[in-house]
Amino acid sequence: MAPRIAWRVATVRAVVEETPHARSLVFEVPGWPGHRAGQHVDVRLTAEDGYQAERSYSIASAPEDPDVVLTVERIDDGEVSPYLTEEVRAGDQLELRGPIGGHFTWRAEQGGPLLLVGGGSGLVPLMAMLRHHAARGSDADARLLLSAGREEDVLYRDELGRLESAAVHITLTRGAPPGWTGWTRRVDAEMLRAVGPAPSAAVRAFVCGPTPFVEAAADHMLALGHAPAAIHTERFGPTGG
Amino acid sequence: MPLISRGFGGRRRRDVDPARVPPGQYVVDDFPVLSAGPTPRTSIADWSLTIEGAVDAPRTWSWDQLQALPQETFTTDIHCVTKWSKFDTTWAGVSLDVLLDEVSTEAAYLTAWCDGDYTTNLALEDVTDGRAWIAHTFDGTPLDPEHGGPARLLVPHLYLWKSAKWVRRLILTEDDEPGFWESVGYHNHGDPWREERYWGD
Numbered sequence: 001m002a003p004r005i006a007w008r009v010a011t012v013r014a015v016v017e018e019t020p021h022a023r024s025l026v027f028e029v030p031g032w033p034g035h036r037a038g039q040h041v042d043v044r045l046t047a048e049d050g051y052q053a054e055r056s057y058s059i060a061s062a063p064e065d066p067d068v069v070l071t072v073e074r075i076d077d078g079e080v081s082p083y084l085t086e087e088v089r090a091g092d093q094l095e096l097r098g099p100i101g102g103h104f105t106w107r108a109e110q111g112g113p114l115l116l117v118g119g120g121s122g123l124v125p126l127m128a129m130l131r132h133h134a135a136r137g138s139d140a141d142a143r144l145l146l147s148a149g150r151e152e153d154v155l156y157r158d159e160l161g162r163l164e165s166a167a168v169h170i171t172l173t174r175g176a177p178p179g180w181t182g183w184t185r186r187v188d189a190e191m192l193r194a195v196g197p198a199p200s201a202a203v204r205a206f207v208c209g210p211t212p213f214v215e216a217a218a219d220h221m222l223a224l225g226h227a228p229a230a231i232h233t234e235r236f237g238p239t240g241g
Numbered sequence: 242m243p244l245i246s247r248g249f250g251g252r253r254r255r256d257v258d259p260a261r262v263p264p265g266q267y268v269v270d271d272f273p274v275l276s277a278g279p280t281p282r283t284s285i286a287d288w289s290l291t292i293e294g295a296v297d298a299p300r301t302w303s304w305d306q307l308q309a310l311p312q313e314t315f316t317t318d319i320h321c322v323t324k325w326s327k328f329d330t331t332w333a334g335v336s337l338d339v340l341l342d343e344v345s346t347e348a349a350y351l352t353a354w355c356d357g358d359y360t361t362n363l364a365l366e367d368v369t370d371g372r373a374w375i376a377h378t379f380d381g382t383p384l385d386p387e388h389g390g391p392a393r394l395l396v397p398h399l400y401l402w403k404s405a406k407w408v409r410r411l412i413l414t415e416d417d418e419p420g421f422w423e424s425v426g427y428h429n430h431g432d433p434w435r436e437e438r439y440w441g442d
Binding site: 002003004005009042044045046047048050051052053054055056079083087088092093094095100101102103104211215218219221222228229231232233235236 | 323
């Protein structure tokens with residue numbers, strides 16, 4: 001019988017504003033057992049009167065990072081994300097339980113080629129994979145296709161721009177800045193074909209984003225010939241909060 | 242005493258009876274989708290359901306044969322391990338009692354096998370006595386593929402990953418054999434009221 005995954009007290013070391021709607025919280029978590037890229041944690045908040053709210057958030061940091069980083073996007077009518085994206089500051093403490101999830105994960109030992117397809121904040125667990133890939137100096141072919149609204153909505157924009165260990169492709173679906181040479185349409189089969197690799201390369205694919213995005217991207221990948229079992233998906237709805 | 246989160250007030254929903262919310266869950270009004278891979282799309286012409294494994298003789302139902310069995314419409318709360326719960330969902334389908342009555346078995350467990358190769362394991366005592374259905378209709382309309390259509394298992398007293406989408410085979414087994422999520426960290430039983438989310442809970 002596996003031991004119960006403990007709730008741990010996590011202390012906010014730093015807050016990083018990522019976009020107008022999202023920030024990363026850098027946690028120090030004493031006793032953290034380590035995680036695999038792609039896993040998530042449960043977060044528990046407790047009000048003064050004992051009322052509690054729990055939500056799950058993907059881990060953005062690589063397993064090699066001593067801190068645990070969560071990137072949270074604000075959902076306007078949400079309960080937990082407005083608190084995490086507006087109220088929390090360095091020095092605050094909250095409770096974390098994890099890591100959780102054993103399917104939507106990638107370890108460098110598993111090799112590639114790796115195709116990561118993210119919609120909006122669906123990039124977060126994929127970023128953990130890219131950071132792990134870079135930290136380990138993996139020679140696996142790694143490619144990211146990110147669909148975002150506008151350029152200012154792109155999480156980790158500077159880090160992605162500097163990333164040399166993976167090919168980064170971005171499509172902006174709600175308007176591109178002057179001089180933008182990338183795509184400006186929703187992810188489709190032609191875009192996925194251009195990003196590659198070909199399905200015959202035995203690609204490991206990870207797709208994360210809102211449900212309609214994941215449904216569409218996974219359907220296009222099946223149509224291109226990727227094996228259903230090679231396509232790992234993780235979805236989140238407007239629900240959450 | 243749990244750790245107080247400075248400045249957190251929470252947004253309690255006045256319209257939700259807290260006694261209906263299992264520990265750690267919150268109530269949603271939409272219907273989120275979760276699955277581990279692409280959505281399979283099997284036409285009802287190609288669809289069938291088979292009970293096999295530790296049975297005297299396997300039984301298979303086509304879509305039309307399933308529809309010819311006694312149908313039930315029922316309203317229930319559902320709970321996903323990712324923490325959302327949805328109240329008063331209305332489904333229609335065939336009780337597993339009706340289907341299991343058609344086979345003779347000494348088995349105590351089953352593995353639900355689905356298009357897309359998803360599996361989940363259940364004790365027969367969790368899927369009998371009016372506690373589980375093969376559901377094909379949600380809110381009066383055919384179940385969407387992303388929610389498990391043409392038909393899914395529905396076992397609403399357990400976390401929703403036990404309610405396998407796109408179910409095609411019920412494989413009866415003498416031993417309890419962990420399924421897909423049960424093999425990668427999720428609880429073998431999954432009772433939301435006992436908060437059986439993960440290994441060791």
